Amino acid sequence: MLLLQESFCKMNNLHFEHNQIEKKWQEKWEKNKIYTPDIVNAKRPFYNLWMFPYPSAEGVHVGTIFSSTGSDVFGRFQRMNGYDVFQPFGYDSFGIHSENYAIKIGETPQKMLARTIARYEKQFKMIGHSYDWTRIVNTSDIDYYRWTQWLFVEMFKAGLAYRKKAFVNWCPGCKTVLADEQIQTPAQAGKVPPGYEKVEDVPEGIKVCERCGNIPEFKELEQWFFRITDYADRLLEDLEKIDWSERVVIAQRNWIGKKQGINITYEVKDTKETITCFTTRPETNFGATFVVVSPEHDFTRKIVDRALKVPEHVYQDISKYLQSLHNISEDNKEKTGVFSGFYAINALTNQEMPIWISNFVLTDFGTGAVVGVPGHDIRDFDFAKKFNLPIKRVVVGKNGNTSEISQKDQVEEGEGYMINSGFLDGKTTTDAFNAIVDYLEQKGLGKRVSNYHLRDWLISRQRYWGPPIPMIFCPECKRNRKSWFDTVSKEKLIHSDYSDWDHYGWYPEENLPVLLPVIEDYRPKGNGKGPLDDHPEFYETTCPYCKAKAKRETDVSDTFLDSSWYFLRYPTVASLSAIKTAFDREITSKWLPVNLYFGGAEHAVLHLMYARFITKALYDMKHIGFDEPFPKFYAHGLMIKDGAKMSKSRGNVVNPDEYIAKFGADTLRLYLMFMGPMDGYPDFRDTGIEGMKRFVDRLWNIFNHSDIFLEEDNKKKLLSLLNRTIKKVTEDISCFHYNTAISAIMELVNLMRDLAKESARSGIEDPVWRETKNALARMIAPFAPHLAEEVWCEVLKQPFSVHKTNWPKFDANLIKDSEIKVIVQVDGRVRAIMSMRSEDAKIKQTVVESAYKIKDLDKWVKKSQVKNVIFVPGKVVNFVTK
RNA sequence: GCCCAGGUGGUGGAACGGUAGACACGCAGGUCUCAAAAACCUGUAAGAGUAACAUCUUGUGCGAGUUCAAAUCUCGCCCUGGGCACCA
Numbered sequence: 001m002l003l004l005q006e007s008f009c010k011m012n013n014l015h016f017e018h019n020q021i022e023k024k025w026q027e028k029w030e031k032n033k034i035y036t037p038d039i040v041n042a043k044r045p046f047y048n049l050w051m052f053p054y055p056s057a058e059g060v061h062v063g064t065i066f067s068s069t070g071s072d073v074f075g076r077f078q079r080m081n082g083y084d085v086f087q088p089f090g091y092d093s094f095g096i097h098s099e100n101y102a103i104k105i106g107e108t109p110q111k112m113l114a115r116t117i118a119r120y121e122k123q124f125k126m127i128g129h130s131y132d133w134t135r136i137v138n139t140s141d142i143d144y145y146r147w148t149q150w151l152f153v154e155m156f157k158a159g160l161a162y163r164k165k166a167f168v169n170w171c172p173g174c175k176t177v178l179a180d181e182q183i184q185t186p187a188q189a190g191k192v193p194p195g196y197e198k199v200e201d202v203p204e205g206i207k208v209c210e211r212c213g214n215i216p217e218f219k220e221l222e223q224w225f226f227r228i229t230d231y232a233d234r235l236l237e238d239l240e241k242i243d244w245s246e247r248v249v250i251a252q253r254n255w256i257g258k259k260q261g262i263n264i265t266y267e268v269k270d271t272k273e274t275i276t277c278f279t280t281r282p283e284t285n286f287g288a289t290f291v292v293v294s295p296e297h298d299f300t301r302k303i304v305d306r307a308l309k310v311p312e313h314v315y316q317d318i319s320k321y322l323q324s325l326h327n328i329s330e331d332n333k334e335k336t337g338v339f340s341g342f343y344a345i346n347a348l349t350n351q352e353m354p355i356w357i358s359n360f361v362l363t364d365f366g367t368g369a370v371v372g373v374p375g376h377d378i379r380d381f382d383f384a385k386k387f388n389l390p391i392k393r394v395v396v397g398k399n400g401n402t403s404e405i406s407q408k409d410q411v412e413e414g415e416g417y418m419i420n421s422g423f424l425d426g427k428t429t430t431d432a433f434n435a436i437v438d439y440l441e442q443k444g445l446g447k448r449v450s451n452y453h454l455r456d457w458l459i460s461r462q463r464y465w466g467p468p469i470p471m472i473f474c475p476e477c478k479r480n481r482k483s484w485f486d487t488v489s490k491e492k493l494i495h496s497d498y499s500d501w502d503h504y505g506w507y508p509e510e511n512l513p514v515l516l517p518v519i520e521d522y523r524p525k526g527n528g529k530g531p532l533d534d535h536p537e538f539y540e541t542t543c544p545y546c547k548a549k550a551k552r553e554t555d556v557s558d559t560f561l562d563s564s565w566y567f568l569r570y571p572t573v574a575s576l577s578a579i580k581t582a583f584d585r586e587i588t589s590k591w592l593p594v595n596l597y598f599g600g601a602e603h604a605v606l607h608l609m610y611a612r613f614i615t616k617a618l619y620d621m622k623h624i625g626f627d628e629p630f631p632k633f634y635a636h637g638l639m640i641k642d643g644a645k646m647s648k649s650r651g652n653v654v655n656p657d658e659y660i661a662k663f664g665a666d667t668l669r670l671y672l673m674f675m676g677p678m679d680g681y682p683d684f685r686d687t688g689i690e691g692m693k694r695f696v697d698r699l700w701n702i703f704n705h706s707d708i709f710l711e712e713d714n715k716k717k718l719l720s721l722l723n724r725t726i727k728k729v730t731e732d733i734s735c736f737h738y739n740t741a742i743s744a745i746m747e748l749v750n751l752m753r754d755l756a757k758e759s760a761r762s763g764i765e766d767p768v769w770r771e772t773k774n775a776l777a778r779m780i781a782p783f784a785p786h787l788a789e790e791v792w793c794e795v796l797k798q799p800f801s802v803h804k805t806n807w808p809k810f811d812a813n814l815i816k817d818s819e820i821k822v823i824v825q826v827d828g829r830v831r832a833i834m835s836m837r838s839e840d841a842k843i844k845q846t847v848v849e850s851a852y853k854i855k856d857l858d859k860w861v862k863k864s865q866v867k868n869v870i871f872v873p874g875k876v877v878n879f880v881t882k
Numbered sequence: 883g884c885c886c887a888g889g890u891g892g893u894g895g896a897a898c899g900g901u902a903g904a905c906a907c908g909c910a911g912g913u914c915u916c917a918a919a920a921a922c923c924u925g926u927a928a929g930a931g932u933a934a935c936a937u938c939u940u941g942u943g944c945g946a947g948u949u950c951a952a953a954u955c956u957c958g959c960c961c962u963g964g965g966c967a968c969c970a
Contacts, residue, residue, distance in 0.1 A: 015920095247886055247965095254885060254966065261970085279970060292970095335968080362968065370970045377970070378883090453969065604965085638964095674906075676895060679887095681963080688894070688907045694921095695906085740896070743905035750905090757922095823901060828951035830901055870950045876900045880950045 016700040018664025022786040026125055034801050035087065035130040039571055039587060042084035047591050048075035049567055049630075051599030051607070052137070054092040055116040057101045060123040062654045062684055063639035063646045066672045070636050070738070071598035072129040073673065076782040077733045078596075079130065080807040086591060087130055088570040090137030091117055094145060095559025099465035103523055109465045110518070113140065123657065128665045128785050130803065135574045139562035144569065145467040146513030147582035148562055151614070152459075153470055153509060158621055160227045161459070168458065170219035171209040221528050224469060224555065226457040228613045232256055234627075235454075235612055242628050245635035245679065251604035257453025262437050263367060264446040266291060266344035268299075269352060271308060275299055275344055278366030278451060281376060282440060283432035287392040289384065290353050290372040291344045292337065294361040295322055297368045303340060303357075310341035318357060325359060335360045337387060347445050354389065366451055457610065459558050462530040464522035466556030468514045474543035474550035511544065514552065530554045563607055564614040567594055567629060583624075593626045601635035608633070634736060639672075640683045654684050663693045666784035670696065673738040673783055695746065696787060699780065702749055703773055703791045705756050710766040714755055719814050721751055722772050726810035729779050738783070745779055748772075774798075775808040824851045825878040826860040842873040851877050 029035060037045070050071035053064060072087070079085040093113050102109040117138070124131070138144060155161045193208045193215050208215055228235075236256045239249050261280035268275060275291055293299045302308045303318060310318070321338035337358030344353045353371070360383055361370050374384035375393035384391050440446035460469065517538050522531050532538050532554040543550040568583040571591040577584040611629050619627035638645060641652040659668050671692040675682040710718065725748045732741035752772065759766075774796060781788035781802050792802035822841050824832040832854050840846045848869055851857065861879045870878040 250886060251965070257966090257969075259969070277970080281970080360968075361970080365969050372970090379968080379970075451969075453966085601964090640963095674894090680895090681887095682894075685894080685907090691907055697921095739894095740905080743896075746905055821901085825900080825951070828900090828949090833901065868950065870900095872900065876951085878900080878950050882950080 014697065014701050014704060016664070016666075016696050016787060018666060018696075018786070019661075021790050022126075022128065022665050025786045025789045026128060029130075029801070029803075030125075030133060032801070033134070034804060035085075036132045036134050037084040037086050039086070039575070039591070042086075042590070044083045045591050045595075046075075046078050046083035046085045047567075047571075047594045047596075048078060048085050048087045049570075049594045049597050050087070050089075051597070051603065052090040052092050052563070052566060053120070054095065054097050055113060055120045056097060057105070057112065057116055058653055059116070059119050060656060061646055062656045062659070062668075062672065063641075065127055065656050065668070066639045066675075066682070067598070067600060067636055068124070068129060069127065069669050069672055070678050070736070071596075073669075073733065073738055073782040074596060074598065074736070076130055076785065076803060077807065079803060080778065080781065080805060082806065085130070086571065087132060088135045088137065089124065089129075089131040089133065090139070090566060090570070091120070092139055092559065092563050092566070093117065094140040094466050094562050096461070096463060096465070097559075098140075099463060099522070102465070108518070108520075108522065109140075126660055126665060127656070127669065130785070135570055137566050137569050137573055139559075139566065140465070142513055142515065143578070144566075145516075145562070147569065148467045148557065148565070149470040149512050149514060150509060150582055151561070151565060151618075152467075152557060153512075154621060154623070155226060155617060156471070158617065160230065160617055161224060162227065163222055163224055165220055165222050168219055168221055168223065169216040171216050172214050219528065221462075223458055224460040224471075224553075224557075226459050226613070228457045228609075229452060229454055231613050231616055232258065232452045232454050233450075234616060235609065238612075238616075238628060242631050242633070244630075244633040245601065248601055248604045248608065248633065248635045251601075252609060255453060255605040255609065259451045259453075261449060261451065262440060262446045263449050264371065264440060266346065266353070266371070268355065269343040269345055271342065273299065273302070273308065273342075275355065275369050276367045277369045277371040278449065279371055279373075281373065281433075282436045282446070284373045284376040284394050285346070285371065285436065286348055287373045287375040287394045288346050288349075288353060288371045289351075289374060289390045289392055290356060291369065292356045292358045292361050292372060292383070293340070293369045294363040295325055295357055295359060296363040297357075297361075299340070299355070299369070300357050308342070314339070314341040321357065335383060335386065337383070339387075347443070356387065358383070457558075457560075457613070459561060460555040461558055462528060463524055463556055464516075464519070464531040466516075466559060467562070468516055468532065468538075469553040469555050469557050470512060470514045471553040472541060472543060472550045473553065474546065474548055516556075530556060532556075560607060560610045561614075564610040565618075567597075567611070568592065568618075568624070589625055592624070593628060594630050595632065597630035597633040598636065599633070600638060602638070604635070634678075636678050636736075637680045637682070640681050642683070646684075654686075659686070659689065663689055664696070664786070666787045667693045667696050670742060670783050674742045676739055678736045678738055695749070696784065698753065699749060699776075699784075699787065700791075702752050702756065703777070703795050706765045706770075707763060708756055708759050708766050708769040709764045710755065710759055710768055714759065715766065715768045718751065718755060718768055718772055720817065721748055722775060723810040723812075723814040726775060726779065726808050727815065730807070730810070733782065742783060745776070748776065752776075770796075777802060778805060778808050820874060822847055822851075822874070823876045824854065824857065825876060826857075827881055828878060829860075831860045832857055838874065844869075844871045844873075844877075847871060847877050851879075 048071065050068055053060075075085050075087040091113075098109050098113060098116075102112040105112065121133075125133075139148070152161065193206065193213050206215060236253065236258055239252060242249075259280050261278055262282045263276045263278050264282065264285065265274045265276045267273075275293060277291060279285065299308075300318075300322075303310060303315070304322070306315075317338050318340065321336070324336070335358065337356045337360060340355045340357050342355045344355050345351070346353055360379075361368060370380075372380040372383060372389065374380040374389065374391040381391065383389070437446070437448055441448065517532070517535060519531065519535060521534060525531060525534070532552075535554075539552040539554050541550055541552050542548065565582070568588060569578075571587045572578050572581070572584040575584060575587065577587075608630070615624070615629040616627045618624050640646070641654055644652060646653050656668060663671075667689065671689045674692065675684075675688075725744050728744040729741045732738065732744070752769075755769075773791075777788050777791045777796060781792075785803060788802050789800075792798045792805075793800050798805070817838060819835050820838045820841050822834045822836060823830055824834060832851070834847075834850055834854065836847070836850060840850075848871070852863060861881060865881045866879045867882070868880040870876070870880065
């Protein structure tokens with residue numbers, strides 16, 4: 001026995017030689033294509049999708065691996081549950097990130113990407129993910145972006161793409177347009193804008209260019225837009241029918257920002273003019289005392305143009321005021337204003353309300369005009385105070401809750417007076433709202449409307465590295481106009497947003513792609529045009545319809561368009577039909593919608609919104625048969641380092657390569673998954689990874705112990721824990737609680753280790769021991785795929801591959817313990833723990849009786865004192881004396 | 883200002899009405915060794931208490947409440963992280 005104990009210690013000194021073993025299996029998996037499902041004939045398709053990365057120059061960091069491993073664990077789990085798992089991989093390689101880095105290192109994006117993609121592939125293969133490497137999608141490939149262009153054309157044909165002048169973010173440092181996501185707070189960007197010393201000195205609300213730290217300006221440019229606002233209601237309503245992480249649903253709901261209200265039209269005294277104001281609180285309109293229009297409002301323009309006559313001194317005041325606004329910088333949010341000289345009539349009260357012109361009102365929200373109800377709105381109140389306008393409150397009945405207003409006390413001090421609207425008494429705010437809106441609509445004074453926070457999607461980029469927008473401007477052509485009429489409803493055609501829409505035509509589908517030419521001067525120019533605008537050999541063309549001289553669009557599309565449909569491309573990409581279509585109809589209906597989408601919550605209102613929109617548009621065009629791309633989306637958290645998001649500019653990026661080399665991919669995977677819950681924000685520290693390496697070695701040692709003889713009770717003990725572990729691990733993986741799944745496995749391994757120590761015998765292996773190892777190898781497979789495969793094939797001598805075997809099943813009968821613990825409480829405090837037969841523990845009388853027999857219990861309670869006994873079968877008995 | 887997610891040992895975290903701190907990391911002591919590393923064993927919320935056990939008390943950001951029983955449910959605060967924000 002002593003000798004065997006010694007041999008156990010020796011055995012425990014075995015190390016899992018990850019370097020050779022991991023590489024060996026990675027090669028064998030790829031060679032045998034075990035992760036490549038039969039796309040056409042698969043019986044139980046499961047599309048397991050991870051948000052594809054953009055191949056950044058710094059390579060993969062551990063934060064990326066935290067996320068991708070989370071997805072991979074689930075894919076491997078489902079594969080072992082008998083699904084034909086399709087887990088593809090690709091690169092979001094067209095776009096501003098890639099281009100910016102190429103500029104920085106003075107190389108073309110094409111050259112730079114060839115290198116970074118090769119590096120990414122190598123790194124991802126080292127981690128041992130079960131990707132189908134035969135179906136790579138790369139958004140900058142011609143075979144991909146020709147279909148992105150096709151998608152653009154389809155959107156245009158459906159009336160969902162249009163041009164208008166718009167203000168865009170312009171970085172004076174980089175001399176280029178910036179995407180919204182490139183504008184960050186100085187703290188996020190880690191950059192201090194010019195004129196400030198430290199990040200802390202910069203006032204709140206100022207955002208900067210993530211690259212150079214300059215404060216972006218607004219610049220008016222003519223741009224292509226996608227009409228996502230047409231889908232606002234559906235994007236909102238369909239949130240109900242998808243199973244997404246709740247926080248992402250809430251983020252989308254807020255981003256769409258639907259507000260129901262009414263546009264009330266007021267007549268302007270002594271003119272034929274009217275002013276329409278949007279309000280969500282019409283029930284308080286009896287308390288309206290003024291109207292404010294924005295400096296850009298038509299009414300203001302009419303005064304400036306002297307179409308509306310005002311006394312000369314008023315005109316001068318207004319001119320002076322408008323002039324002063326030009327000197328106010330973007331970040332100066334001080335409210336100023338000037339009286340317009342006119343009055344609007346409140347039809348509800350027949351009162352005259354002075355009309356003011358002020359930067360208090362936003363031009364592009366609602367109608368650009370606001371009715372001021374200072375008795376019920378804090379900002380209206382501030383405005384009224386500042387310019388000495390009257391303040392009125394609307395009386396509220398007992399049940400009404402209309403009067404939650406912070407400045408109530410001030411108002412009641414005598415600043416204003418109360419009036420009774422008759423619409424509020426005894427009503428809730430909603431009832432009052434509906435009553436007044438019905439009333440106003442009947443009288444023809446207003447119209448129910450909804451306003452949204454969501455804006456149309458600005459799709460043009462004055463950049464080089466993206467798909468050229470496949471449009472042609474033909475000064476002559478009328479034929480396009482005809483086609484345009486055929487496909488688009490009249491209502492959309494007369495939309496004032498179109499400037500010269502009737503001269504734009506799409507590039508015929510059969511002529512796609514519009515190739516992005518290889519040019520040397522690909523840097524952004526800073527004059528509001530893309531680099532392609534310097535290349536007549538690119539933009540000079542003939543109209544495909546009338547053969548007149550025409551000009552190509554020289555802007556490229558937003559990178560989010562590339563990623564808004566990539567999941568449709570994956571299943572088709574390796575097939576023959578991929579040359580002829582963006583996505584094969586049949587294959588698409590077999591594999592989509594995506595069964596599980598796994599990715600970061602940071603894309604909540606960008607990628608995830610755009611992808612839903614494009615899917616709905618394609619559904620309406622009858623290209624696909626579903627209108628939600630991701631019925632199930634799991635939002636994982638984000639790995640943190642030293643309290644901040646990992647990023648190169650912060651210098652806190654952790655490269656996984658050295659950890660993989662030193663500890664192995666399995667150890668790193670286990671470590672990352674064990675750090676905390678998948679939706680958390682774990683701070684990466686390498687102090688614990690050695691402990692995980694120890695666990696991997698311990699596992700390896702356990703598997704290499706076969707000389708184990710188990711006593712009967714140990715056998716029972718092991719079987720019971722094994723089955724419980726299978727149950728727990730199965731449940732935990734199903735809901736992405738990987739950290740507790742791993743700890744359950746650790747508990748099983750700890751028991752095995754204890755048993756191995758006391759049960760070593762030479763030449764005998766207990767069947768229970770072997771069964772346990774067999775199940776353990778399969779349970780560990782999603783987390784440590786290499787170790788599991790090595791053990792499965794080389795130690796347990798099972799047929800290749802563990803990743804294609806069945807997930808272990810538990811036997812509910814073996815989980816039941818014959819002895820269970822019952823907690824004995826007195827007044828809710830634990831005073832004893834009884835061990836008893838599980839059948840007995842379910843019977844109240846038996847439990848109570850045995851509890852009374854416990855020595856020392858009378859220290860806490862006497863039978864005579866007990867007023868009540870609470871009994872939870874098999875768990876608790878509580879003696880209540882109070 | 884609004885919305886969301888969180889506050890549990892020295893650390894990451896478990897438990898999410900029924901033994902708070904599972905599982906780890908770290909630390910301390912020990913075994914083995916000439917020594918070290920590796921491996922293994924023991925201890926580890928705080929306090930009281932004991933020769934040593936036993937045992938008790940207090941503890942899940944703060945304050946109330948519901949309950950036989952609260953980290954968990956309810957209400958009100960405080961703090962941290964994230965998102966949105968001149969949105970009428």
